[in-house]
Amino acid sequence: MAVTEKQKYKFTNSMFGRLFGPAIVSSLGWALSDMADAVVVGQRLGTTGLAAISFILPVYMINCTMAHGFGVGGTVRFSNLLSKGKKDEARANYSIISLTALFFSVLTAVLGLIFMDPLLKVLGTVKEDGAVYVATKQYLEILVASTPLFYFSNIFNYYLRNDENQKLAAVGSVTGNICDIFFNIFFVLVLGLGTRGAALSTSFGQVIAIAIYIPGLVSKKHNLRVTFKVKESLGQAFSCFKLGFGTSVTYLWQMLFFLICNNLLMKSGGEESVAVFDVLQNTSYLILYLYEGTARAMQPLASTYHGEENERGKKELRKIGFLSGIGVGGAIILFIEFCPQAMCMLFGVNGEAVTNTSFALRVYSVGAFFAGINILLCNYYQSCEQEKTAYLIETLRGAVILIPAAIGASFLPARFFWYIFPLTEALTFVV
Secondary structure, eight states: OHHHHHHHTHHHHHHHHHHHHHHHHHHHHHHHHHHHHHHHHHHHHTHHHHHHHHHHHHHHHHHHHHHHHHHHHHHHHHHHHHHTTOHHHHHHHHHHHHHHHHHHHHHHHHHHHHTHHHHHHHHTOOGGGTHHHHHHHHHHHHHHHTHHHHHHHHHHHHHHHHTTOHHHHHHHHHHHHHHHHHHHIIIIIISOOHHHHHHHHHHHHHHHHHHHHHHHHHOTTSSOOOOSSOOSOHHHHHHHHHHHHHHHHHHHHHHHHHHHHHHHHHHHHHHHHHHHHHHHHHHHHHHHHHHHHHHHHHHHHHHHHHHHTOHHHHHHHHHHHHHHHHHHHHHHHHHHHHOHHHHHHHTTOOTTHHHHHHHHHHHHHHHHHHHHHHHHHHHHHHHTTOHHHHHHHHHIIIIITHHHHHHHHTTSOGGGGGGHHHHHHHHHHHO
């Protein structure tokens, strides 16, 4: 009987294995790329550079909200249509998502450049702050101008993976991120361009990733071809975004969270407190991106099984997916618990700040265990088009619990602030 079960679900295990490897490699690449700015800038500019990186995070999260919303929602619908043999409708879906993303990314970039100074004030820094204001503005100008690149590098990656082109998606992502890291070192440490160099390296990395994706987007062997005879309406594009918003809303809540924390920490402890907060956030990428990578590996299979109404296949996928995600994420959590000083050294943190940062990292990693499970649950529900449940999870962990906890913790000694992370994730998990 056991042999029969194993044979029966061998297909699910095999397909997940094919998706899991590239997804984890991509996630590591994204994590290292996102961390590279803070690592290199921290080594060069110290707390001023780290604080500047923290101040631009809310803008980065706005881009993530839109890009992942369209990417995830669009590809869930795309995979569902392909599973039913509706290739023309699937291509129309890809086309309208691409055109809509182009419009909104250009609009966002133009508005951001026009209202740069008011935007900086909202982010938490003004001209009177001196060096940290200048460093933040230099980074932000390039980041905002590169908004379309960020949108399409993410959307193309999602669609390639759902069009059975996972290897190309992984190669493009990893190569772009490796180049980002290389350019960071060259622009910041060799040429001394500071935060401007860090922003340029990120933009160049996106360009390289998109260039690698292009063959998969024009290949006649696959389904990704933009047609200007789009049958899908703008309303259907926003229907996809609404579906994807179930998980991308987490970036919107993070934007609000970063705004609140950066402003509070800047007023209470200056740029050094904001810098420690940035170290914590960048370390979180290394952990949570692994869980998100596992969720991305689960998504095409979950969407397909859902379209086929295959409940037993979904059950087997949940089992292997959750075990795999907890395995890779848990390994990093244990490393941080036992070696937080290594992370401090990586980001250029020294002196008295090492003790406070190490303590914060240990507290955060406890919450990261529950965060990983919440991420897997949320993405699974979304892949099965249960966006309300996914939205509930992300709203609890990203706003309803987290933001009030952050505001409340601001009235306590700084050491207690970091407990908001395990508190938020554990309560969300319980709910």
